[in-house]
Each structure stands twice: as structure tokens, then as C-alpha cells.
Amino acid sequence: MNAIDGTDRHVRDSDNSPPPSLLTVILDTNPHAWALLSDTLPLSKAVANLLVFINAHLSFNHANQVAVIASHIQRAQWLYPTPHPPRSSSSPEENGTSTPTPPSATKYHRFAIIERELQDNLSRVISQTTAADLTSSTTTQIAGALSIALSHISRATQLSSPNDSSGISLDSTGPTLSNPTDTPTDPADGTPRARRSPLTSRILIVSVSGDLAAQYIPVMNSIFAAQRQRVPLDVLKLAGDTVFLQQAADATGGVYIAPSSPSARAGLLQYLMMGFLPDARARAALVMPGGGEVDFRAACFCHRRVVDVGFVCSVCLSIFCEPLEEGECLTCGTRLSLGAAVAAKPVVVPRPKKKKKRKVGDITGTSTPMSAGTPGP
Amino acid sequence: MNASSDTMTANPQALEVLQGFPGTKLEQLYRQPSTALAVFRRMLPHLAKTIVMAMLYMPNPFLASDLDAWIRPDAVAEKEQALLVLTSLHIMSTSLQAQGPRAYILGKAFAKSLRQALTGSGEHKSFGVPCRPPGNDVVDVKTLDDHARRQWEDILYYMVGSTTVGVEGQSHISDATKSLLELGNFVDKRGRITQTGFTFLLQEVNAQVWSLLIVYLNRAPELLKMDSVDILSFIFMLGSLELGQGYSTANLSSTQKQMLDDLGDFGIIYRPSLKTPIFYPTRLATTLTSDASALHSSAAAPTPTFDTGLAGGSGAASKGYIIVETNYRLYAYTESMLQISVLALFTRLTMLFPNMVTGRLTKTSVQRAIAQGITADQIISYLAAHAHPQMLKSTPVLPPTVVDQIRLWQIEGDRMTTTSGYMMIEFATEAEYRDTVEYAETVGLLVWKSDAKRCFFVNRIEQIRSFMSNRRAARA
Known part of the structure; x- marks a missing residue:
């Protein structure tokens, strides 16, 4: 008789299908930082690993989505999806070459599209970087990239409308295939939706540069916005050390992993596949890496x-x-x-004299490590 | 009951078929990267996917103790479920090293194919060889959708036709399809719909396609001398093709070429002419291994642009047409005889208007449907799946009173429930009994137990068996 109990019903509905998940990757493309890493982990290798990771994310669920943003030294730039329409004034020569190549027989079509667009856009970002840009700044526009990512997530969440968002049972057309001719109302007419969209989103920041203190306020604002949208910020810190990204992961319930040694960096893909691939639903069943001291x-x-x-x-x-x-x-x-x-x-x-002997915690009352200063750029 | 958890992501029917395959055949199947990818996406529970991905690039076997440490203690049931599916599909096995701690490894063929699928490497051509039609007569998505809809509706009409007056003679399906429906026991020898057929009708399109393909898979090897591995890998390949793109038939095996005709009859693929060596997958095919809505009227662009990339595979909202009120009245905005006759299976229809029908869900009509083999859950999910946009604004979608009453009408007939399973008796020690029964309870298999008699009843035995042998090994 439990089957007809009303309480049972909703639990089962939401349990039936894992929600689609949107992964937004912010790739720190700071040339200064990657130049330092070029011996152990060149950018091309990191991007290749990242592509495998993105493909793995997409293969979890047909409805999974991905977005990649480059946080460059001067600006934050979309890598995937390519914003449309492209600014025709800046790149007129590309319209001629944009004939779609037929998909490859050895690649899943979606993977191939992402790979091509991401690499095209990344090489454009790199080629458009002038020497003047490089000398004028050594840091990365992480705050801008975070804002773009958050607005993209909020847009994607709104787009996944209640009709097709509630799992298999609701987005099927069923055995009857013809459409009703009369639909008095449109579901997308702006009326407040009773159902919360189940699109789960998260942001992964692949960070290589240190010292974000200059962007402290915008970064913190983004963190609070992410916290409010319940978007976990995962941080993979390949080099450098920034206080705020660790705080970001801590505040939003994300994962913070900092493989700092060269040998650890060689296992980048394994970090991605094991530490960052599980989505919100899988994380509920897993012991996620984390803990440790957070620098507040x-x-x-x-x-x-x-x-x-x-x-x-x-x-x-x-x-x-x-x-x-x-x-x-x-x-x-x-x-x-x-x-x-x-x-x-x-x-x-x-x-x-006594200051030296005094314990760290006595001064601030938090677990602030006094010894670890923030290194310069 | 934990049985619902394996239907979360997995397609239960296809999963069963795959689990019934011997290991060597599965190994053969996994050699195609497209198949490995499709099995990964469609057949595995969510946690199993996570485990597979974590192990995919792991150089050493994954220690069982590490896995236990990685998964939270309160998710033991999900873990056991994931491991069971993975081992039964021969994707993962226990490491063969006799010494040392217990560890898991991925099947070589599966891991290699999945890696190839993710990196797009290799020479396998398992994602279809695209080709352009001679001349410029490119087939657009609308043609494909029309073809799929027409063919599939014909099949449904044929089945419904036997029960409802007025839709007869509208179906033109091939003799091969007719005999297939008969073999699958969807219709009987005289072409009348059976209980299985009713269940089939109320399923969503994707499940229907799978049901039919599975009948095909089971029957084709003996009737047409086809290789079941070839059939399955072709089906999985179809699922990874791109809508609106033509593919060459040149490198298909002879079995697969033979299949093209039958799949064309079902509306799963489209061939402009039998002479040109080219075929187009329809939406029925490209959504085989996804759970996106199988048939949309809105044609999504074949390549995701900035906007459709956002919308992803979920696609536009399919339009529902059914309104159910708390007083059991039902209004359906439809002109389709097919939809009306499906509704007539469990509704007492009263009035027919140019663009809508009205009716009531009554005890008689629902119980008549139940007597025909339709379950209350099927009725409810059908109503929910086709609910009018106006209904979707409320939570829950259907009025709870109606949902509960339909279930109660069914339960009235079921005074007794049967559970098939296994009785565990004659435990040597109290501790052994207690451990095993606790385990059965956590993984959700326990149906009944008697501490006094030291026996209990479970509905599945595989996990208990492996638990007991592990426990014994740990003791020894």
C-alpha cells in the first residue's frame, strides 16, 4: 500500500533520471604562467587532456552541456561555444572558410565539433595577443571569465524549460506522433515556473597564474553570486598560489586540488577524471577531495x-x-x-620577543597560516 | 525496493539483453568504439559511469579498499548496484592476481574502445562514414522526420486498428514488420493486439523502438541467419550518427546491409533510393542511445550553434495535449485517431469535437484497461507524459487524487503480490546470518526475514552470493 502514498511519488519522480549537467571550464591562458610550465606541461598537452575530460563529461548523458572560456591576460574570451554572429568586421576572411567539413568516421560528431571550435578559438586568442599586451599585464582576467560563466549558467538554466526538464517521462512524445493543432498557451510565455529546473551546473577553473589580489572585489562578488546560484566552483591549481580561488572552492562547496609538483602535473588527466568529473549527483555518493586548511x-x-x-x-x-x-x-x-x-x-x-612564540591562531582566531605569503606574479 | 535504481539511466530491456550475452560476444561487441560509448552512456547507472571514468586512465588496478574509501558509506547500495551491472556486462572484473589485495580492472576491449571514442583515435570508422549524395539532392531534416513519423505511426495504427473502428485500413506496413510484431507477441496470429501490445502502445517512442529492435535482435539470427553482434553494433552505431547527414553503406557488413531494408520499414533510417549506396538516420535512430525526446516536430539544427548548443540534447518542449481535472474529467486537444484510440483504452470518451475529445476516467474504464494487461503506472505515466502545458505549471502535474485513485483501482484487483526470489536458510552461525541479512537490507534486496528461524528471502541472489564468498574469503 506504500505505493499509493503521496509522499513516495515525488521522490521517485526526481530520482528517475539524473539531471543534465552543464560544465563550464575556465581555462587560464596567461602566457607568462604557461611559459613557466612549458617544460613539464605545455599548454597544448593540457588542452588535449582537457578535451578528453570534456568528452568524458559529454558522454555521461546526452543532454550534458559544456562551455569553455579563456581567461586571458587582457580579456576573457569564449572558446566554446563560439558566439554567433561572429563580428564580421574583425574577421571577414573567416566567412569564406567556414564551409562545414563532413564529420570524421572515427570521431563522435559532437566531440569533433567541440575540438575544432575550441582549437580554432584558442589559436585565435593566442594569435591576437600582441607584444604590448604581454608587457602591460602579467595577470589573468579571472573575474571577467567568472562573470561570463555565471551569466551563461543562469541563461542555460532558464532555457531548460520545465517541460523538457523533468526527465524522461515528461519530454517524450509518446506513442502518438502527430502534434496537437491547438495549444492555447505557450509554456515559454514568461509566467513564473513552478518547477525548479534541474539543470545542474558547475564551474571548473584551471588556474596557472598567481596573485589575483588586484581583482579581489570582482572575484569575491562572483564567488558570492555562484554561492547564491548554488554553482560549485572547482579549482584545479596547476601553478602559482592564490588565496581567493581556494576560498571560492570552499565557499561554494567545490573541489580544490593543487598538484604542484611536475610529476603530479603529469597526471593531470587522472586528476580531472577522478576529482572533477563527478557531477553533483555523483558527488553525493562520493568522498570528494578537499578539506585541508583554507586561507581566509x-x-x-x-x-x-x-x-x-x-x-x-x-x-x-x-x-x-x-x-x-x-x-x-x-x-x-x-x-x-x-x-x-x-x-x-x-x-x-x-x-x-613573545610574538615569535605566540601561536598563529591567537592573533586572528582563525586558521590563518601566517608563514605562507602570497607570491608575486 | 532498489530495483528502480537500475532503470534510472539504463534502458532496462536493452540492459537485460546485453546481460544475457556471453562474455566473448560482449568482448567482440566492445571492439567498436561507438558501441562502447553507447553502452557506457545508456546502460550504466550514474555511479558506475563515474567509476568507469575514474578507472579509464588509471595505470594500475583499482584496489577494492580504495574504492570503498572513495564511496561514502551511505551509498553502499548504489555502489553494489554499480558493481553488479559493471561485472555482468563484463566491463569490469576482479583482478586476476591471486596474491595481494582485491582489485578491479576494466575489460581491455571496453577500455580501449572507450578511450578511442573519447580521443577520436584509431582506424575503426565506427561512427559512420559520411558521404555526400551525387548531385545536389540533399535530404533535409523535415523529410526525415516525416518519413520516421509516417512509418512508425503506420505500425502503431496497425496495432490499434484491431481494437478501434475507424482507423482500419490506414496502415500499410510490410509483411516483414507484420510478422515481426507477431513474433514479438504484440499482436496474435489474427492480427489482434495482445497484452504485450497494449503495454507497448503506452510506452514512450524511444522505449517502443527498443522493444521492437530487441524482438528483431532475438529473432533475426535464427530466421535470417544474421549475426547478433553485427546487429547490435549497428544499432549502437545508428545512435551516434548525426541527423541530416548521409552515410555510406559501403563499409557495412552483409548483415548490416540486410538490416537496412527492415530499419527503413520501421522509419529508423531513410534511403532516397535503393540504388544509391547511402542512407540517412532519422530522429528515431539518432536518439536511440540518448534519452532525449525521440520525435520532435521542431527540427533542431544539425550542428549545434551558439543557441542550440545551449539547448543541448534536451530539445524543445514537446507539446502535450491532455488536461485532467480533479473530478476525473479528461480533455484532450487532438485530432489524431491514433491518440484518441489510445486514450479510449482507459477512458470513457463522451464527446468528440473538431479539435478535442472529452471523457472521464471511470472505475470501469480503468479496470477494463487493467484487465487487458495495462498497469496503473503506465496510465499515469502516459497522462503525465502528454500533459498539456497548462497542466505542467502545477506540481505535481496530475491531480494527486486522480493518480491515487487509479492506483487504488488497480490494487482492488491485487489482493496478493508475488515476489520471485531466493530463500536463504541454514546459516552456520548467528554472526554469519546477521552479517548477510544486514547486507541484504542495505543493498535493498531483502523482502522478508525471520530472526528466530534464521532465514530470509531476497529477490536477487548475485550480490548476496558474491558478498558471502568475499566474507568467507576474508575469514579464511
């Missing part, structure tokens, strides 16, 4: 320095590394006055 330090709003101890505006919570000269918050303009006692350095001044 923040960057100040005035000089973008990563600080252990700083000054915080009591109104808008902006962080500053040193007392403000004007006594006015740079963000909200509130007049702040520091008492005479703390007007000097915030670092504990007296007893320098």
Missing part, C-alpha cells in the same frame, strides 16, 4: 594587498591595510575616527 585572508581595498590584520570600515565593512589619511572611508565616504590608542600600526607593537 582578504585583500585590502586601498592597495590590493593581502592582509592578515587590517582596518575595517564600521559602516560598509571595507578593508584597509593602513589607517586612512583623511579618516574617510574610500568606499562609502563615512567619516571614521580612530582612537588615539590604535592610531598607529595595527600590528601588535609591544613585546616583539
Whole structure:
């Protein structure tokens, strides 16, 4: 008799089919960082591994989707899917060569399309990078790429409409094949949808460059947006060390793996296949890598320095590394006055001898590793 | 009951057929990368896919202890399910090294083919050899959809035709298809629809195609002297082809060339003429190994552009036409005699309008359907699958009162349920009994137990058997 109990019904409905999943890969293409890695892991090899990983993701489910964004030094750029229409003014010569080649007999058609588009777009990104670009900046536009990824996810989530999103039972046309001639209402008429779309999304950041302190605020905003959209940010840190990406993975429930040694980097594909391939549904059944110490330090709003101890505006919570000269918050303009006692350095001044012996946790009350500074670019 | 978990992703019918294959044949089958990919995508439970992918590029065997550590303790049932399917399909086996800890390895042929499929390497040509038709008479997607719809509806009309007046004489299906329907026991010798046929009618298109293909697979080897491995790998290859693209018949085996005619009759493939060595897969074929809606009227672009790439395989919403009210009244916006006669199987239709029919779900009509072998779940899933967009806005889609009542009408007839399975008795020690029964409970196989008599009843034996031998090995 349990079968007719109403509570049973919904559980079974949602259990029947694993939801399609959207994987958005943000590939850090910072030429400076890849140049450092070129001995152990050249970019071409990393991209080849990434393609196998993407194909593996697509082969999980026919409805799985993928998007790849390059976070380059000057801008963030789509690698797949190629945005349409392409700007005809910038690349007129490509319209002539865009005749679709017939699919290969040894490649699954979808895999072949992604491979071709991704490689075309990546080589375009690289060829369009000028020497002036390289000298002007050494960091990567991770914040821009994250924003693009999040807006893409939110668009894709809205596009997977309730009709075809609720699994096999609802998106079939059944044994009857002709369409009804009369449909009084359109499901896509903007009415609020009662069903939550089950498209599960996640972002994988393949990061090679360090020091994102300059983009602290936009990155943190993206992290909070991802947290709100329930999008886990997975981070594969091949080189460099950034505080904020680890915080991103921690805050959104993503996976953070940093294979730092050359031998570990050689196993890039295995990291991808085992650590990052499981989607939200599979993760529920798996013990995911993670844990470890998370560096919760923040960057100040005035000089973008990563600080252990700083000054915080009591109104808008902006962080500053040193007392403000004007006594006015740079963000909200509130007049702040520091008492005479703390007007000097915030670092504990007296007893320098004891400071060495003191435990780290005593100062900040969190698990902040004091010894690990953030390396420069 | 855990049995529902293997239908999550897997196609239950096709899975059963594959599990019935001997290991050598499966090995032969897995040599085609397209087959390996299709089996991976369509037949495996979700966790099994994750395990396979983790092991695919692993240089050493995967230690059983590592696997246990990787999977959460509360997901033991899913793990056992995944391992069972993987071993029964000969995709994964226990490492043969006698010494050392227990470890798992992937089948060589399967792993190699899946790697080839992912990297697009090799010389296998298993994803179809594309070719352009001579001249410029390219077949567009609409033609293919029309062909598929016409052929498949003809088959359904033929089956329904025996029960409903008014749709007779509309079907023109070949004698081969007729005899196939008869062999599959969908219709009897006089062409009247059977219980299996009713079940068939209420399935979604994709499941219908599979049902028919499986009958074909079971019968063709003995009747037409075809090789079942060839048939299956061709079916799986069709699933990975691209809609709207022509493919050459040149490198097909003789069995597969023979199949082209039959598959053309079903509407699964389309051949412009019998002379040109070219065939086009229709939507029925390209969605064989996916769970996207099999027949859409909206033609998606053959290559995903920025926008359709977003929409992915899920495609546009199929249009439902049925409205069910809480007072059991049913309104169906349809003109199709086929849809009306399917509805008439379990509804008391009262009025017919130019673009709609109305009726009621009554105790008599539902129980009549149940007597014909249709189950309450089939009726409910049919109604839900074809619910009108207006209905889809509410959760749950169908009024709970109607759903519960249909189930109750069925249960009225079933005073007794039977479960086939295995009785486990004569345990040597209390501990052995307790461990085994606990295990059976966690993997969801336990049906009944009696602690006093030290015996219990399970509906499947394979996992219990391997558990007990592992336990014994661990003790020894």
C-alpha cells in the first residue's frame, strides 16, 4: 500500500533520471604562467587532456552541456561555444572558410565539433595577443571569465524549460506522433515556473597564474553570486598560489586540488577524471577531495594587498591595510575616527620577543597560516 | 525496493539483453568504439559511469579498499548496484592476481574502445562514414522526420486498428514488420493486439523502438541467419550518427546491409533510393542511445550553434495535449485517431469535437484497461507524459487524487503480490546470518526475514552470493 502514498511519488519522480549537467571550464591562458610550465606541461598537452575530460563529461548523458572560456591576460574570451554572429568586421576572411567539413568516421560528431571550435578559438586568442599586451599585464582576467560563466549558467538554466526538464517521462512524445493543432498557451510565455529546473551546473577553473589580489572585489562578488546560484566552483591549481580561488572552492562547496609538483602535473588527466568529473549527483555518493586548511585572508581595498590584520570600515565593512589619511572611508565616504590608542600600526607593537612564540591562531582566531605569503606574479 | 535504481539511466530491456550475452560476444561487441560509448552512456547507472571514468586512465588496478574509501558509506547500495551491472556486462572484473589485495580492472576491449571514442583515435570508422549524395539532392531534416513519423505511426495504427473502428485500413506496413510484431507477441496470429501490445502502445517512442529492435535482435539470427553482434553494433552505431547527414553503406557488413531494408520499414533510417549506396538516420535512430525526446516536430539544427548548443540534447518542449481535472474529467486537444484510440483504452470518451475529445476516467474504464494487461503506472505515466502545458505549471502535474485513485483501482484487483526470489536458510552461525541479512537490507534486496528461524528471502541472489564468498574469503 506504500505505493499509493503521496509522499513516495515525488521522490521517485526526481530520482528517475539524473539531471543534465552543464560544465563550464575556465581555462587560464596567461602566457607568462604557461611559459613557466612549458617544460613539464605545455599548454597544448593540457588542452588535449582537457578535451578528453570534456568528452568524458559529454558522454555521461546526452543532454550534458559544456562551455569553455579563456581567461586571458587582457580579456576573457569564449572558446566554446563560439558566439554567433561572429563580428564580421574583425574577421571577414573567416566567412569564406567556414564551409562545414563532413564529420570524421572515427570521431563522435559532437566531440569533433567541440575540438575544432575550441582549437580554432584558442589559436585565435593566442594569435591576437600582441607584444604590448604581454608587457602591460602579467595577470589573468579571472573575474571577467567568472562573470561570463555565471551569466551563461543562469541563461542555460532558464532555457531548460520545465517541460523538457523533468526527465524522461515528461519530454517524450509518446506513442502518438502527430502534434496537437491547438495549444492555447505557450509554456515559454514568461509566467513564473513552478518547477525548479534541474539543470545542474558547475564551474571548473584551471588556474596557472598567481596573485589575483588586484581583482579581489570582482572575484569575491562572483564567488558570492555562484554561492547564491548554488554553482560549485572547482579549482584545479596547476601553478602559482592564490588565496581567493581556494576560498571560492570552499565557499561554494567545490573541489580544490593543487598538484604542484611536475610529476603530479603529469597526471593531470587522472586528476580531472577522478576529482572533477563527478557531477553533483555523483558527488553525493562520493568522498570528494578537499578539506585541508583554507586561507581566509582578504585583500585590502586601498592597495590590493593581502592582509592578515587590517582596518575595517564600521559602516560598509571595507578593508584597509593602513589607517586612512583623511579618516574617510574610500568606499562609502563615512567619516571614521580612530582612537588615539590604535592610531598607529595595527600590528601588535609591544613585546616583539613573545610574538615569535605566540601561536598563529591567537592573533586572528582563525586558521590563518601566517608563514605562507602570497607570491608575486 | 532498489530495483528502480537500475532503470534510472539504463534502458532496462536493452540492459537485460546485453546481460544475457556471453562474455566473448560482449568482448567482440566492445571492439567498436561507438558501441562502447553507447553502452557506457545508456546502460550504466550514474555511479558506475563515474567509476568507469575514474578507472579509464588509471595505470594500475583499482584496489577494492580504495574504492570503498572513495564511496561514502551511505551509498553502499548504489555502489553494489554499480558493481553488479559493471561485472555482468563484463566491463569490469576482479583482478586476476591471486596474491595481494582485491582489485578491479576494466575489460581491455571496453577500455580501449572507450578511450578511442573519447580521443577520436584509431582506424575503426565506427561512427559512420559520411558521404555526400551525387548531385545536389540533399535530404533535409523535415523529410526525415516525416518519413520516421509516417512509418512508425503506420505500425502503431496497425496495432490499434484491431481494437478501434475507424482507423482500419490506414496502415500499410510490410509483411516483414507484420510478422515481426507477431513474433514479438504484440499482436496474435489474427492480427489482434495482445497484452504485450497494449503495454507497448503506452510506452514512450524511444522505449517502443527498443522493444521492437530487441524482438528483431532475438529473432533475426535464427530466421535470417544474421549475426547478433553485427546487429547490435549497428544499432549502437545508428545512435551516434548525426541527423541530416548521409552515410555510406559501403563499409557495412552483409548483415548490416540486410538490416537496412527492415530499419527503413520501421522509419529508423531513410534511403532516397535503393540504388544509391547511402542512407540517412532519422530522429528515431539518432536518439536511440540518448534519452532525449525521440520525435520532435521542431527540427533542431544539425550542428549545434551558439543557441542550440545551449539547448543541448534536451530539445524543445514537446507539446502535450491532455488536461485532467480533479473530478476525473479528461480533455484532450487532438485530432489524431491514433491518440484518441489510445486514450479510449482507459477512458470513457463522451464527446468528440473538431479539435478535442472529452471523457472521464471511470472505475470501469480503468479496470477494463487493467484487465487487458495495462498497469496503473503506465496510465499515469502516459497522462503525465502528454500533459498539456497548462497542466505542467502545477506540481505535481496530475491531480494527486486522480493518480491515487487509479492506483487504488488497480490494487482492488491485487489482493496478493508475488515476489520471485531466493530463500536463504541454514546459516552456520548467528554472526554469519546477521552479517548477510544486514547486507541484504542495505543493498535493498531483502523482502522478508525471520530472526528466530534464521532465514530470509531476497529477490536477487548475485550480490548476496558474491558478498558471502568475499566474507568467507576474508575469514579464511
